[in-house]
Amino acid sequence: MDKTYQPEQIESRWYERWEADGRFAPSGEGEPYSIMIPPPNVTGSLHMGHAFQDTIMDTLIRWRRMQGNNTLWQVGTDHAGIATQMLVERKVAAEEGKSRHDLGREAFIDRVWEWKHESGGHITRQLRRMGASVDWSRERFTMDDGFYKAVQEVFVRLYEEDLIYRGKRLVNWDPTLHTAISDLEVENREQQGQFWHFRYPLADGVTTDAGLDYLVVATTRPETLLGDTGVAVNPEDPRYASLIGKFVELPLVGRRIPIVADEHADMEKGSGCVKITPAHDFNDYEVGRRHGLPLINVFTQDAAILPQAEAFDIQGRPLPEIDPSLPQAYAGLDRFEARKRIVADMEAAGLLEQIETVNNTLPYGDRSGDVIEPLLTDQWFVAVESLAGPAIEAVENGDIQFVPKNYENMYFSWMRDLQDWCISRQLWWGHRIPAWYDAEGNVYVARTEAEATAKYLEQMAATSGKHAVALKYLKDKDLLVNGEVNEEGISKLTEDFEFERLTQDEDVLDTWFSSGLWTFGTLGWPEQTPELTTFHPSSVLVTGFDIIFFWVARMIMLTLKFTGEVPFKTVYVHGLVRDGQGQKMSKSKGNVLDPIDLIDGITLDELLEKRTGNMMQPQKAKAIAKATRDEFPEGIEPHGTDALRFTFLSQATTGRDIKFDMGRLDGYRNFCNKLWNASRYVLMNAEGQDCGVSLEGQGESVELSLADRWIVSRLQQTEAQVTKAMEEFRFDHASQALYEFVWNEYCDWYLELSKPVLWDDNASIEAKRGTRRTLVRVLEAILRLAHPMMPFISEEIWQRVAPLAGKAAGDGRESIMAQPWPVAEQEKIDEQATRDIEWLKGVIVAVRNVRAEMNIAPGKPLEVLLTKGSATDRERLEANRLFLAKLAKLESATWLDDPSQAPLSATQLVGDMEVLVPMADLIDKDAELARLAKEIDKQDKLIGGIENKLGNESFVAKAPEAVVEKERGKLKEYQAARAVLLEQRDKIAAL
């Protein structure tokens, strides 16, 4: 083995080997355990959030696999509608100077597929670098054929049950992307805005109680004035009671609009009057519905002013009786330009009362960055009410559990106030909605055009002779079979019967509609496949809290509906990975860390280029470059995947955001190095030597030392601890338990304790064998314990160590991946050995303390005296002379029967026993007296505290006996320590 740990050399090699050997596929034996990866964008790249998430999933899967479960980690990618379409649009624009409309729908979609084939492997390669043991043989894509089938099936069935409907509704419209987006894709940003107060003249000579002939309304969006269809006042408002049912004359347009009474109007705010624009505001839409006000749309899809408005009733039916004319001056103006002009015109007309500056929050599209406009459009919706009930219940009754539990509240509060889900998007990239229209605009929802055509014929035949004839003809000719008109039938229809072909809906489905089917769609549904039976419901979903609404809630609803099962039994929710300062990582802030750079390292120059090159806001480049130079003056060193994974795990606490800590990453890289070097030591002392283990695993006669029994005992406890932590999803505890055992016990103590045995010419063959066997077996177990967290280094070392530990090769389990997870054996826990070792450590630390305090060279052999020891102390000394001599560097350790004969010494306590290092004339009197005074003071304080407690009658009376006893014990201990210090002080003072 190399002297230092070189991760890059081992990582790619092992991953390829595992994959080639088919180690990731389900074993087919044991209790099923499955995780569905949250599908990353197919053309995306791996960010810190993925790396974190993937580490957790891989750790769980590797752990369960070792425990003997039949594990499936389902992998796949998402087509990510908007994100991917925008990316390809930009690429096409940059490379060919063409828009998607220049190309046309089909050609554009071909480009997207090309791009998918070109770049789709990027993220999967990165997943491999993380060590993710996903089953690549089952990789899926949300737009592959099988998945498409599941999507269609779900859509059609929901439609048939009236749970999907189409209608003209107000939606969040993105004027840049020209599509509806969901509430969840809207980002509210606060900013300073203006609030215009306008006068709306009262019609028919009516006046207010105050004698005014106008009402004052206020708005932050004056351009919507053109679509006003009412003014609301509060029904309780005495100021306007007499005006309810009267009219105002809408300025600039001249429309007469009613004054209605509605709770929505807040008497406390402004004038108490509110303009109502049902076609351009969600609240006004509701007011309009309550009062039967018409909806007047004044915007184009670009959010520019229409030359002529469009009027509808609440059902979305056109209202021809309403005069649609708008002032021509605004026709074609962008909404913000129109706003300026309208304000100016109002002012000119003397109708502008006041302009206020206010802080308000505006909705922005999180993809386009454009201001979202509520717009009346034809869209498809899922009626969620009947789906939400069972989805809430599943969490309430514990079929699905959130970890940590408090996310359940977040889930409930969202689910209990659910709006119908708008699932149509006016995009090209995605699952096209399986709905077809005939020439009259009637809709036929079906799995295929053939099926839709059949439905069309059947439906129309009932009322139309022409259709009935065509239907009969096709049936007679066997061109209509099983509810589908085949290709030939369709061409017959269009040619012989002169029907127009049905046209498919132009819209595609919201990406989350398809990813909502992920857990069962990937397993072959609607077919009842063996995989579906075995692996569904999945065991755990690992996801960020930010997509509980987008994804988790919808998965639960759709999966319950179509499989009758929950999609997963546990939802492990993790937080966001932030930078070291707690800032969200973003390209524009220039604080993004790439997991691959942490693994492989990156030079400062490359990092600077990555962070400042190709920026949206180049003016920030300088500040970013400076911050980057300050934080990473030498760039980033390579750390390896194992260290990165271990860092994530150690920071994975309880669902809170994590601040990624470079210091920890360094620390865990060092931990890998520590493990590496400990293994080197073990191999140097065991390879080719008698370890008391034959290849058949038969032990030969061995003698186990105290240290051997102790480390084996501690190993059992560590195994239990790590397992418990994994079961509780406390990866921080699991990683810490392993870290502490390996470093603080195995390396710091056990390896050191093995040296005296192995290097002592007088030690017996059996003792040496026992120590070698323990060294090897404990290391072998450590590696298995570490493997789910650190797959690469554990495998690399295990290959060398396993044969020495009697693990046979050639049995199909020659990878650590196929080894059993360590199970703690109660009978190997040795309390006595633990106490004895604690004593030994106590003496060694006592001597080290003296050396440090007295400035005695670490290597100088010492002659120590022991006094006030019990029979047990004497036994322990005799049993451990060898260890003591070596680890504390003692020349000798001698019992002093009469404590009063002790020479002037530095003294330390181990229990009641005193360890004396004679100091002769080496002592600096003043310094030592000062040190002792400080120590005595410390003990005095401790003693005082306990005496207070014990002097408190109610403490003694009410506290449990055990607690009181413990305090008494402590008191004795402190008093003894104090006595030693006093004695020491007196001796020195007397010099």
Added chain:
RNA sequence: AGGACCAUAGCUCAGUUGGUUAGAGCGCCACGUUGACAUCGUGGAGGUCGGCGGUUCAAAUCCGCCUGGUCCUACCA
């Protein structure tokens, strides 16, 4: 405005049902190179557990209020 979460050493964080001399890693200080490892070893300094009040024999831990931070929801007509 309502709600959730958080506040422990210079930094990043543990601290399960109240009882520990409040812990770890990094950083800091001192010492240390012959036999696994300087990506190391040994020893050490450093915290009135955000503030105030309460419950209790006992509070970092339970309750209330306050302050500061993060986030979510709503409103902003």
